[in-house]
Amino acid sequence: MTNPADLTLAQLRDALKKKETTSLEATDAYLARIEKAKPLNAFITTTADKARDMAKASDTKLAKGEGGDLEGVPLGIKDLFCTEGVLTTAASHILDGFTPRYESTVTSNLWRDGAVCLGKLNLDEFAMGSSNETSFYGNVINPWRREGDDTALTPGGSSGGSSAAVAARLCAAATATDTGGSIRQPASLTNTVGVKPTYGRVSRWGIVAFASSLDQAGPVAQDVRDAAVMLKSMAGPDPKDSTCINRPVPDYEAVLGQSLKGMKIGVPKEYRLDGMPEEIEKLWAQGIDWMKDAGCEIVDISLPMTKYALPVYYIVAPAEASSNLARYDGVKYGHRAKDYTDILSMYENTRAEGFGDEVKRRILIGTYVLSAGYYDAYYLRAQKVRKKIFDEFTDAFSKVDLILTPSTPSAAFALGEKSDDPVQMYLNDVFTVTGNLAGLPGASVPAGYDKQGLPLGLQLLARPFDEETMFKGMYAIEQAAGATKRPAEWWA
């Protein structure tokens, strides 16, 4: 048979159940690819021995006709999820040598269902970034290149390792997290499917915290079906996370292919930006036509608060980060500075050495906007504007079932191209960040290519906890677009 690492997750799952291949064969095939793909720098840690042990255990179960929904399927795990006994870095120097004594709920759920751990995937440091250029472990390189040009491009961020690994078929699927677009933006730049579920759908326990009121975990996958299978396994109530909602998880795979007839699709005029590449405008128009063809009614909507979403995000997220990252002080885990004179200089030097520039910048902004005298002017005002954004979406979703927008304002850009100007970099998340502020589910689906052959995605946003409708829409876009190209394997 063909290389098991060429199958989608769902195909591999089915092939394993039918005993057409074994988990060990699939695991070895992926490990061989990971070895060859070193130039992509997608993995921080590979766990080959652990993977083979887990694969053998899965094969024993599969031989007996037993096993969970993901039995024997090899996955990559964003290195923001704590994994028991496996180095967990958040791509930061400050977590040097940290090997958790516990397992995050999401990864526990995946192992419960039989998945195999191939290793830990690279990301922006503490998930702060949109290009994967802030990792202590170096940049991840996008497997995609412009036609006839070998400039290194970004795979997006912060889940750049996840998106690159899935695009290059180094794992069947990957876990990821999204605080302002960190699942959907990299998925869009790498021709993969990225799903950010409703805030509260997936437990955040054991995931290194960035901005607690915005962070949500989800999958990056090869296609919509794979994303549905992954989300079902990752999601669910968790008594260890009080923000995780206690409601049953639907079978997302079961809704794929259901009719969209009569559904109302909102198209917000404020997402039409000045200077946006014409190709993205065209793709969006194409997406609208696909939805019409599927029997949907297109409804023009207005979300005037959209322009304030990024500024709100860049107050709320750093504020929460400055608080969450206070725990990295060289006392409980990770790096401790060698040179200090007293406890205060131990904290200060440890944090100066351990954090990268982007993380420090955000901690300083967060500390500033929360400080006495500025709290009301910045933080409180931002939380009020956030409420207005939320209300606007609630109102929009009383008229429409889904909202369709582009995923990103451009295709993948070159590494280094935007890293000098933080505000320019932040604008990458302009279409995705509202979903986090309002807690909505959102997804990016591959929908086409620009004139240089680079992938472009379309985004769907849905009502809170209505991922099923979102998956129906995603599947329709996927079927209509047929954007299933794979990158040339220049690294192999």
Place this chain on the structure above:
Amino acid sequence: MSIDKDTVRKVAHLARIAEPEERLEPLAKEISGILDWIEQLNEVDVEGVEAMASTVDVTLPMREDVCQDGPTGGGQPDNVVANAPKTEDHFFVVPKVVE
């Protein structure tokens, strides 16, 4: 609003990050740039709007007041200090705080 070098020094101290003198000026410039961009929020009328705390409408779930099993339970001092740079008898060791 622009912030100056002294403000950065003060904020860095509050955040417990040692920033060398030569970084203060560039940081003041970068942070001012971001804050200037954030200033556009002043255009929004937020009169009477309640500040948002959560996107999901739920009350905080309560647990039984009993010691849990597993990683959230007690009685695991070895696990708690396992990753610390310096420990002694299940305590975290830091430089002397009181002379």
